[in-house]
Amino acid sequence: MHTEVLNISKNECTICQVETCLTFNPFVEHLKERIATEKTLKSEFYRYVLERFEHDICIDLDMRPTDAEKYREMLELIYSILTPPIANEKEFHWALSTPVPDKIFFSTEAFYDFHSSHHSNLYALNVSKNEMFSDRQKRFIYNLILERMYGFSSAIKNELLFSYEDPETGLSRYFNIQTDARFVEIELNGELPELSFDTIEPYLHSHTSLELIEKVIPLNIFKFKGFSIITLTDVTLTHALENIRTELVNHSANEEEQYAHIISSLKSLAESPGIEFGLMPFLTINNEPIFDNDECSRSILLKAAKDFNLAEETFDAIIDDYNQNPRPIFFNSITNEKIGKFPFCRF
DSSP states (O other): OBOSOEETTTTOOOOOSSEEEEOSHHHHHHHHHHHHHOOSTHHHHHHHHHHHHHHHSOTTOOBOGGGGGGGHHHHHHHHHHHSOTTOOTTTOOEEEEOSSSSEEEEEOHHHHHHHHHHGGGOEESSSOTTOOHHHHHHHHHHHHHIIIIIOOOOSSOSEEEEEEEOTTTOOEEEEEEEEEOTTEEEEEOSOOOOOOHHHHHHHHHHSOOHHHHHHHSOGGGEEEEEOEEEEEEEOHHHHHHHHHHHHHHOTTSOHHHHHHHHHHHHHHHHTOTTOOOOOOOOEEETTEEEOOTTTTTTOHHHHHHHHTTOOHHHHHHHHHHHHHSOOOOOOSSOOHHHHHHOGGGGO
């Protein structure tokens, strides 16, 4: 586990727009609730951790991220409770940050290595290119205030989809970065402004009215106390499949670009730039396959059949067999028996 401070904001010079306090108190309160309700042996572990926090440190401590090493043992206890027992820190991307995500002060080896290696090359996909880190941070703050103080829940979750190009393969990979704020408490200093649903409705649906909500709810009356949990999940498989679906139904896009995007997504799925792919539309008339030269020009299988003068009947039989029983076919070695059954193997 690492206690070095990692700045989430890349090279942007920002300050948090709301007062914050990095403290363990919300987590301790959570432990007390779990001890009161837990009926299994876990309660003994929770009780042990609670005693350590109550006797070894000041719970209401206003900790600085740079002090994390002083509390390493406590932070490791938090990690033990909040993560699966079989999680391997060398593979599990998990970290603790300030209440409003700005600085990470405790992270697994996997998260630390990923941040150190790829952070400058990550590109957010589900935010506008012109949106600064400070804007995303402010949206996080207002989302939490609206949920905790007013009971308004936004349909947009506290997560970001990032992409980066793997330097080893040259392929795009996609990661979902999610922030868990369950151990963040909001302290109100003053009177809570009145807020109607009609006023907040545009923000809840589209997040386009940030300036409007700033005028209605000033941030100087709130204080965020506790810490946030950040997890990073590889969603390359899901996103690559979604990319392929999007290209297949997009009839207005450039065909060459569509083809390139689909092939790139297929290579990302295979996790190898060395695997070649070919696409062939499956067109039929009266249940008979039709192979148009232009539409099928990118098919590796059809090109090989033509280059080696494979009989049309044989090729049609192969296609018909696949049509009756679509499935992937793998060959680790080529034998005469396999060539007899799948003539294209001789290519």
